[in-house]
Amino acid sequence: MTTEHAAPLSRHYVFTEHGGPETEALLERAVPEPGRGELLVEVRAAGVNPADWKLREGLFGRVEVPRTLGFEVAGTVLAVGDGVEEYAVGDEVLGSPAPGEGGYADHTLIRAGDAVRKPGGVPFPVAATLPVAGTTAYDLTHAVEVEPGQTMLVLGAGGGVGSLAAQIGRARQLQVIGVASMSKREIVEATGAQWVAAGDGVVAAVREIAPDAVHLLLDLVGGRALRDVAELAVSPERIISAADGDTVAELGGTYRPSRPDALEQVTAMVAAGQITPQVTHEFPLEHARRALALVESGHAEGKTVIVPR
Ligand SMILES: NC(=O)c1ccc[n+]([C@@H]2O[C@H](COP(=O)([O-])OP(=O)(O)OC[C@H]3O[C@@H](n4cnc5c(N)ncnc54)[C@H](OP(=O)(O)O)[C@@H]3O)[C@@H](O)[C@H]2O)c1
Known part of the structure; x- marks a missing residue:
């Protein structure tokens, strides 16, 4: 593993049991270590999706708690696990957090094989809307x-x-x-x-x-x-x-059909200026509750994104 100045603690917006918004909380936990094939990523932006509250409610089945919310992120690689050759510390990437991890956090883990390089001209909040939406x-x-x-x-x-x-x-x-x-x-x-x-x-x-x-x-x-x-x-x-x-x-x-190259393709379309995801709301991590409530209302407009600061 190659590490560079990983902060000892990371804030995570989690749910502590399946249920409504009252189960959400901002916790601190140790910065995770990347396992084999994984990237430790400093989250620069995390997309908010209806799937986040559906997971919290238990609509996808029971998961281990506390569980960090968020299925899509963009950020900077802070460390790489064994076996990762295609990425290095400092690379900017986007992707879905590894199983059991979440995006509403200062740090997350992404499997290198699930990540895509963030094109230089694409802002982090825009890139964070691509892995799911x-x-x-x-x-x-x-x-x-x-x-x-x-x-x-x-x-x-x-x-x-x-x-x-x-x-x-x-x-x-x-x-x-x-x-x-x-x-x-x-x-x-x-x-x-x-x-x-x-x-x-x-x-x-x-x-x-x-x-x-x-x-x-x-x-x-x-x-x-x-x-x-x-x-x-x-x-x-x-x-x-x-x-x-x-x-x-x-x-x-x-x-919901799915194509294996969808993330690369949609990222390339954004990089080429063919499409521009409309990020309408940005919230800091400490206001993640408001961000998710906005999407949970069912009447969100464009994309809501969390930007940890
Ligand atoms: N299976 C998957 O992989 C996957 C991935 C992403 C999303 N999804 C699902 O796809 C759905 C949309 O996701 P999203 O992220 O786009 O959600 P979103 O950002 O919350 O948008 C939902 C939109 O639907 C509109 N809407 C609600 N009722 C409507 C109606 N009767 N007629 C027209 N528009 C209506 C809402 O606005 P107004 O009613 O205010 O106009 C809102 O803009 C969700 O159910 C989500 O769970 C599934």
Whole structure:
């Protein structure tokens, strides 16, 4: 192991048992040592996702507690474990924390094989939105063959994944229609998509813009909102959801496909300026509770990021 000035203690925003926000706490623990194949990373920014509160609630099953929250980070390599040859101390990387680790912290561990180099011109808060939200948007937008000029509908286009998916669709020269509430109109239009108000009347409004049906229907909401728009898809297999596996299966669509190169590809698109993740809120680590509450409300706009200071 090669180490350089690792601080002895690291702050971690954790949940101490499965349950609501009252189980969250800011703790200190020893800076972890990277195991074989792992990187010790100083977290410069951590993305906040709905998956974070779902893990806390126990919706993914029981996990060992206290457990640090956060599935996506960007930061600087402070030390490398045995067997790591592709990264060195000082490298800037992004990725998902190793199993059992979390991103809402001063330090985390990332498996070297899961990390990607952060392009120099991309700020840490932007890079931190890519391992989960970025890859999900990339995977959804590449789930079926589409041709330039065809239409993609994004249900939930104002959120973290939806706003990026809309931009990727535009970069692929698709006509993009983004369904979101009135308060998200600006952020949806900033992606280059045409905004359609969520709720009653959405099917008629989309048909007016795209009378020949939708070639790719991406869902970030699920439930009734998804059922209501499903008839707009050219065929059921062109409905792709990251939000609701049961409903999309019922409709004949696909739940969250994934491509092994998604993180490299979406990072390259950001580096090339083809897409720009919209980081709308940054919170210091001591305000992680507010950051997660914002996302847990279900009405987040763009991406919320924690920046430990
Ligand atoms: N399986 C995976 O790997 C994976 C990865 C990432 C995300 N996801 C899931 O995908 C979903 C979206 O994630 P996210 O990070 O984008 O969440 P987010 O940032 O919280 O965005 C969700 C968006 O949905 C909008 N929304 C809620 N109800 C709506 C409706 N009826 N019509 C239109 N828009 C509506 C919300 O805004 P307004 O209602 O205020 O307009 C909000 O902007 C979540 O369920 C998340 O768990 C899954």
